[in-house]
Amino acid sequence: MTIYNFSAGPATMPDPVIAQIKQDLPSYNDSGMSVMEISHRSELFEDIIDQAEKDLRELLAIPDNYHVLFFQGGGTLQFTTIPLNLANKYHRIGLLDSGHWAERAGDEAKRVNVKVDVLNSTKADHYTKLPILKDLTQDTYDYVHITTNNTIEGTAYSTVPDTGATELVGDMSSNFLGQQYNIKDFGLIMAGAQKNLGIAGLTLVIVRDDLIGKVKNLPSMLDYQLFAQKNSMFNTPPVFAIYAAGLVLKWLKQQGGVPEMERRNRKKSSLLYDFLDASKLFTAPVQKPDRSLTNVPFVTKDADLDAKLIAEAADVGLLNIKGHRSVGGMRASLYNAMPYEGVEKLVNFLDKFEKNYW
Ligand code: PMP
Numbered sequence: 001m002t003i004y005n006f007s008a009g010p011a012t013m014p015d016p017v018i019a020q021i022k023q024d025l026p027s028y029n030d031s032g033m034s035v036m037e038i039s040h041r042s043e044l045f046e047d048i049i050d051q052a053e054k055d056l057r058e059l060l061a062i063p064d065n066y067h068v069l070f071f072q073g074g075g076t077l078q079f080t081t082i083p084l085n086l087a088n089k090y091h092r093i094g095l096l097d098s099g100h101w102a103e104r105a106g107d108e109a110k111r112v113n114v115k116v117d118v119l120n121s122t123k124a125d126h127y128t129k130l131p132i133l134k135d136l137t138q139d140t141y142d143y144v145h146i147t148t149n150n151t152i153e154g155t156a157y158s159t160v161p162d163t164g165a166t167e168l169v170g171d172m173s174s175n176f177l178g179q180q181y182n183i184k185d186f187g188l189i190m191a192g193a194q195k196n197l198g199i200a201g202l203t204l205v206i207v208r209d210d211l212i213g214k215v216k217n218l219p220s221m222l223d224y225q226l227f228a229q230k231n232s233m234f235n236t237p238p239v240f241a242i243y244a245a246g247l248v249l250k251w252l253k254q255q256g257g258v259p260e261m262e263r264r265n266r267k268k269s270s271l272l273y274d275f276l277d278a279s280k281l282f283t284a285p286v287q288k289p290d291r292s293l294t295n296v297p298f299v300t301k302d303a304d305l306d307a308k309l310i311a312e313a314a315d316v317g318l319l320n321i322k323g324h325r326s327v328g329g330m331r332a333s334l335y336n337a338m339p340y341e342g343v344e345k346l347v348n349f350l351d352k353f354e355k356n357y358w
Pocket of ligand 1: 009073074075076077101147149150151152171172173174192
């Protein structure tokens, strides 16, 4: 039975990447050492990290005046490091509250004594649509924080808010490399790797060079300037996660890059949304223009039936379609590595389920 893993993260990886890891695992590049055993100061690893950065720059057309930094600590640590490094003039940021992860970003900024103004929120609508930015008339924010794709609620900005002279910071964790954005629209982008870029343990930060190095005496592990100076090797980096990300990036290039991924993600998500919209049993709660290409929440409005569906889906190899504990229902994550056939199988299953229980 073919297994399709709809987990929101850690998430499914491309089959050829898993095959390559399997092949490389005992002896990387005929070195007689596993990639898990090589020094981060070795030429073998320097090639891996340099090539990964080069491929990422090519795939996202990252301008030369942006640094690419490889961090640990997940997206959550970036909720701390971003305000510590960037909120250095007004000590105040604007936040578009689009859901759980935006709220978490705000909470962590407050913990490092940064004031957080919620510029708009769609909490009252249960986050079934995106908060838009009303006019930013004052330049009194160090930056505005948005979550480009809301992993739990299933919304995504297809065009980013215009913040004028104020910097825009994007948490791109769940649609990084899956949907096209212009890097220049952002002062900083961050993304955890475990959705579209490989495995947990690695977080990417892309930051414009004039924004960093302004705060003195930050703890070393939280200092973007130090990471930039040391090529992300201030200490031992997550060697295996960077190696895996490198393989995913290579695969992405072979597949046609981000435009092709976005085309596929649109096709996959449309197949599922069209089915859900036509269904009498299922509802996709997010309003159409704001729907995510990568995370599709849906419900039957009957929690017992949801539980039955999730169990029956698992029996036929459709794994991890349970919604986030905060919203319930179901969620299918359709990241880059999810093939169209997986979504077809899911839709066929949902159709059969509806005929049986409706
Ligand atoms: N931001 C978004 C959009 C996320 O989806 C997640 C994790 N699911 C995070 C941040 C937090 O990431 P981590 O668990 O790597 O800290």
